[in-house]
Structure formats: C-alpha cells, structure tokens
Amino acid sequence: MKILVPVKRVVDYNVKIRVDKETNAVDLNNVKMSINPFDEIAVEEAIRIKEGGKCDEIVVVSLGPEQSKETIRNALAMGADRGIHVKTEHSPEPLLVAKVLAKIIEKESFDLVILGKQSIDDDCNQTGQMLSALLDCSIGTYASKIEIEDDSFVVTREIDGGLQTIKLAKPAVLTTDLRLNEPRYASLPNIMKAKQKTIDDVDPSDLQIEMQPKVVTKKVEEPPARIGGGKVDSIEDLVDKLKNVSGVI
Amino acid sequence: MSILVLAEHNNEILKEATKKAITAASKIANPVHVLVAGIDCANAANDAASTEGVEKVLLAENSQYKNMLSEPISELLIDLMSEYDYLVSAATTNGKNILPRVAAKLDVSQISEIIGVINGKTFQRPIYAGNAIATVESSTDKNVITIRTTAFETAKESKSTAEISSIGIEKNPGLSEFIEEKVSGGERPELTSAGTIVSGGRGMQSGDNFKLLESVADKLGAAVGASRAAVDAGFVPNEYQVGQTGKVVAPELYIAVGISGAIQHLAGMKDSKVIVAINKDDEAPIFEVADYGLVADLFDAVPDLDKELEKIQK
Numbered sequence: 001m002k003i004l005v006p007v008k009r010v011v012d013y014n015v016k017i018r019v020d021k022e023t024n025a026v027d028l029n030n031v032k033m034s035i036n037p038f039d040e041i042a043v044e045e046a047i048r049i050k051e052g053g054k055c056d057e058i059v060v061v062s063l064g065p066e067q068s069k070e071t072i073r074n075a076l077a078m079g080a081d082r083g084i085h086v087k088t089e090h091s092p093e094p095l096l097v098a099k100v101l102a103k104i105i106e107k108e109s110f111d112l113v114i115l116g117k118q119s120i121d122d123d124c125n126q127t128g129q130m131l132s133a134l135l136d137c138s139i140g141t142y143a144s145k146i147e148i149e150d151d152s153f154v155v156t157r158e159i160d161g162g163l164q165t166i167k168l169a170k171p172a173v174l175t176t177d178l179r180l181n182e183p184r185y186a187s188l189p190n191i192m193k194a195k196q197k198t199i200d201d202v203d204p205s206d207l208q209i210e211m212q213p214k215v216v217t218k219k220v221e222e223p224p225a226r227i228g229g230g231k232v233d234s235i236e237d238l239v240d241k242l243k244n245v246s247g248v249i
Numbered sequence: 250m251s252i253l254v255l256a257e258h259n260n261e262i263l264k265e266a267t268k269k270a271i272t273a274a275s276k277i278a279n280p281v282h283v284l285v286a287g288i289d290c291a292n293a294a295n296d297a298a299s300t301e302g303v304e305k306v307l308l309a310e311n312s313q314y315k316n317m318l319s320e321p322i323s324e325l326l327i328d329l330m331s332e333y334d335y336l337v338s339a340a341t342t343n344g345k346n347i348l349p350r351v352a353a354k355l356d357v358s359q360i361s362e363i364i365g366v367i368n369g370k371t372f373q374r375p376i377y378a379g380n381a382i383a384t385v386e387s388s389t390d391k392n393v394i395t396i397r398t399t400a401f402e403t404a405k406e407s408k409s410t411a412e413i414s415s416i417g418i419e420k421n422p423g424l425s426e427f428i429e430e431k432v433s434g435g436e437r438p439e440l441t442s443a444g445t446i447v448s449g450g451r452g453m454q455s456g457d458n459f460k461l462l463e464s465v466a467d468k469l470g471a472a473v474g475a476s477r478a479a480v481d482a483g484f485v486p487n488e489y490q491v492g493q494t495g496k497v498v499a500p501e502l503y504i505a506v507g508i509s510g511a512i513q514h515l516a517g518m519k520d521s522k523v524i525v526a527i528n529k530d531d532e533a534p535i536f537e538v539a540d541y542g543l544v545a546d547l548f549d550a551v552p553d554l555d556k557e558l559e560k561i562q563k
Contacts, residue, residue: 017377026376120494125349126361129348160441162431163430178480214358215386216385216386216388217383218384223375226519228537229536232543233543239554239561242525246522
C-alpha cells in the first residue's frame with residue numbers, strides 16, 4: 001500500500017499573529033513557521049501504518065514557496081520516504097490544492113491519502129473533502145482511529161455528539177483529528193538521513209491546472225478587542241456581580 | 250437567486266444550528282429552501298416548514314441518508330444544486346464534512362464559517378483562530394457556504410407553513426457504510442446552543458473532578474465543556490472540547506475553571522457575553538478576556554460557588 005500525506009507550512013501554533021494595517025494582511029515577516037499540527041499527526045499516522053507492516057511507501061507533498069521544502073524535510077526526518085514539492089508563490093485555496101493533489105495521484109496511484117483536517121492559518125477545513133470528490137472516492141474526516149482491512153478502512157470519527165465509526169472502500173481520503181496520535185520528534189540520526197531522501201520538484205504549470213483563485217481576500221482586519229481583566233475578590237462578590245450587574249444568573 | 254440549506258435534525262425537530270443557518274441564508278439570498286434528508290423525519294420537515302424565512306422544504310426520505318454520511322448526501326446535493334445558486338449549512342461536523350465535497354464537484358470554492366454577510370458575493374470569516382477577520386469575495390455564480398452559528402440568531406417560528414415536497418432518491422455511490430455511533434447525550438443542553446457553559450481545563454486534574462463542575466452546571470442549567478488539554482488528558486470525551494478546532498460557542502455566561510487560556514481555546518469562546526475565569530495563576534491569559542476573574546484554588550472556589558448558587562435557588 002502507498003500513502004500520500006500532503007503537508008502545509010503555516011505560522012507556528014504558538015505565535016500570536018498581527019494584522020499589518022498597511023498591507024491589509026497578516027504580517028508573516030520574521031514569524032516562526034512550522035508544519036501544520038494536524039498534518040504532523042497525518043505524517044505520524046502514516047509512519048505507524050508502515051511500521052505495522054501495512055504500507056510500502058509514504059510520499060509527502062507540499063504546495064508553497066521554496067521554504068516548504070523544510071516542511072517536507074521535517075516529515076522525511078520523522079520517517080516518510082520521499083517528497084514532492086509543488087512550488088507556488090503563495091499557498092493556494094483548498095480547491096486548487098485538491099486539484100494539484102488529484103493530478104499527482106493520477107500519475108502514481110495511492111491507496112490512501114491522509115491529511116490534516118484543517119490548517120491553522122486559514123481554518124478552511126476543506127482540502128481532504130474536496131480531494132475525495134475529485135477522486136470519486138470515500139472520505140473519512142476527523143479521524144481519531146484508523147484500522148486497515150483488506151479492501152477497506154474502518155475509521156472512528158470525532159463528531160459533534162461523540163464518536164462515529166464508518167467503513168470506507170479503498171482507496172480513501174482521511175483527515176486527522178487531534179486524538180489520532182501524538183507525533184514523534186525526529187531523532188538526530190533521522191534528521192541526517194532525511195537529507196539524503198529525494199524531493200522531486202513539480203511545476204504547477206506542467207499540471208494543466210488553471211491556478212486562478214475563485215475566492216479572493218479583499219482585506220484582513222483585527223477582530224474587535226474584548227475588554228477583560230476585571231477581577232472579583234470572592235465567590236460571594238462573583239455571584240453578586242453575575243446576578244445584579246450582568247444579570248446572567 | 251435561490252438558496253438551499255442542508256438541515257440537521259433529530260427526526261422530530263431541526264437542530265438550532267440549522268435555524269441559525271436559515272437566518273444567515275435569508276441575508277444572502279431568497280427564496281430559502283431547506284433540505285431535510287433522513288428516514289422517518291417528516292416531523293423535522295414540518296418544523297422546517299414552520300420556520301421563519303423558509304419558502305419550501307424538500308424532504309428526501311431514504312435509509313441511505315439516515316446517518317448523514319458524506320458520499321450519499323453529497324450526491325443528492327450535487328443533483329439538487331442544478332436548481333440553486335447557493336448551498337448553505339451550519340459549520341457543524343456534518344456540514345463541514347459534506348459541503349466541500351459538493352463544492353469541488355461544482356468546481357467552486359467553499360467559503361467556510363462566515364460570521365458576516367456584506368452582500369451576496371462578499372462575506373466575513375475568521376482566520377488564524379479568530380485573531381484576524383478576512384473579508385472575502387467570490388467570483389463564481391454558484392456558491393457553497395458554511396455558517397459560524399454563534400454569529401447569527403436562531404430563526405423564529407413562522408405563522409405560516411411552507412410547502413413540503415418529497416423528492417425522489419438518486420443513486421448511492423456505495424463507498425461508505427455506517428457501523429456505529431457513540432453519543433454521550435444526557436440531560437444537559439448541547440454545548441453549541443447552551444445559554445451557560447461551565448468548562449474545565451488541565452487544572453481539574455482528573456475526570457472525576459469534573460463532578461464539581463457538573464454540580465454547578467446543574468444549578469445553572471448549563472452545559473459542560475473543556476479545554477483541549479483536559480480532553481487530551483482523557484478527563485472528558487472529545488465532544489466537550491471548546492476551541493479553534495473543537496466547538497465554537499458564544500453563550501450568555503461562560504465559566505472557565507482551571508483553564509489557562511491558550512489562543513486556541515480563546516478562539517472558541519471569546520464571543521461569549523460574560524466570561525468568568527477561576528484560576529490560581531494570576532498571570533493566566535484567560536484573565537485578559539474575563540469580565541470577572543477570581544484568582545483562587547478551584548478546589549476551594551468551585552464548591553463555594555456551588556453553595557452560593559444553592560442559596561440563591563432557595
């Protein structure tokens with residue numbers, strides 16, 4: 001079985017972003033960038049499946065600027081086998097990402113694609129579902145457990161009310177939720193080894209995809225600030241304020 | 250410009266999230282039609298028909314729609330979308346699961362979790378865990394949109410009743426099969442529609458200690474939530490999680506207990522009307538968004554709160 005894991009380079013989850021009022025965009029200068037946390041969980045899951053003897057090769061793919069190669073390298077150091085870098089100036093919208101991924105899958109077939117459920121920058125939560133549509137295959141979003149059977153996957157999903165278990169025909173696209181696994185740290189020898197692994201470059205213009213976005217961002221603003229910081233001295237004081245000042249109890 | 254809303258229901262009534270999506274839909278385009286899909290869900294269709302803003306209800310009853318699996322529902326929606334300009338749903342796990350699949354088949358982008366409607370093509374949506382608000386504009390004729398339910402009011406009951414039309418059943422792609430669902434349910438209100446929420450974080454130290462919060466929640470008629478840290482630690486199940494990637498809530502009163510206030514948690518609750526924080530670390534970032542912060546050991550403060558509330562009740 002071959003597994004494809006798309007990964008995205010995003011602002012690190014610990015960074016509090018700032019909106020640049022001049023450019024009307026989120027300021028990305030000198031900001032720490034990392035692999036999208038949900039994608040890291042996807043890489044880890046693929047590696048665990050391979051360690052369980054049920055996968056022959058893990059290919060990691062990323063769309064984005066040259067620095068996205070670092071993100072791919074990061075996944076290779078964790079244990080993925082090889083990388084594909086599709087160089088784009090910015091990070092394209094989910095539909096375009098899904099189209100690029102579908103083209104790559106057309107060239108070499110995969111039994112399973114595992115992606116993060118959403119990237120923590122644009123919070124779209126779309127790419128996996130869209131890819132499944134373009135491939136006409138099954139979709140298992142928000143996976144917290146993946147079991148591999150001969151011709152299907154049994155996936156437990158985190159849903160609003162609790163957990164749902166479904167059986168999906170192969171091939172499938174799965175997206176990860178937080179509780180699927182805890183990603184490993186790459187060891188130093190593996191980081192060294194990853195430097196020898198192949199990353200193929202793909203030019204999006206060779207894929208015959210119109211890379212024009214269908215939705216454009218007109219502006220980005222800071223949300224209205226919440227004024228907090230009020231303190232109370234005791235529970236009696238708190239209950240009194242909730243009852244008599246705010247009127248919420 | 251017609252708009253179709255994908256409903257979620259429990260066979261008897263529409264979920265509140267759907268009624269909020271109906272409100273948002275009426276701001277985007279008209280007429281608003283609602284699709285109720287499932288089995289034995291005629292009552293839910295009646296509820297949809299008597300909701301303000303709804304002009305027509307499509308009822309698709311078939312066992313293949315029972316569990317809202319993405320593949321059969323999206324096939325149905327793709328067929329229906331030849332007649333509509335917009336497809337809308339609440340950004341629940343079902344909406345988020347199904348709509349992008351439909352959008353890709355229609356060769357359009359999806360606009361996720363909108364919080365504002367500027368006009369029929371321009372919308373506001375939070376990015377970076379709500380730390381920035383983007384105004385986005387679509388260039389396509391058809392549009393697929395999910396709604397951040399905390400930003401819209403619940404549609405009221407209508408005096409008139411809309412027409413209900415049963416629709417035929419299309420093919421099931423047969424790619425997926427439902428096995429089981431473990432839903433906690435219980436007596437308490439749902440997190441996303443509760444007026445009051447009591448949430449616990451890592452400071453709770455164990456799942457057992459959540460009983461302290463449950464007792465307070467019972468007195469307030471509140472739902473119980475949790476931070477990611479508490480869910481990851483196994484104190485409570487995943488459906489309790491409030492935050493960027495969990496549930497986004499905006500109750501009248503949110504009581505955060507033993508929650509430090511990571512950006513990802515604040516993203517899920519900072520639009521609450523009144524926020525109370527109880528934490529022994531006076532530097533905890535949760536205090537920056539709290540209207541009423543109490544620096545105290547939660548194991549003293551929560552039982553005290555419980556007693557005070559009991560006094561009020563008497």
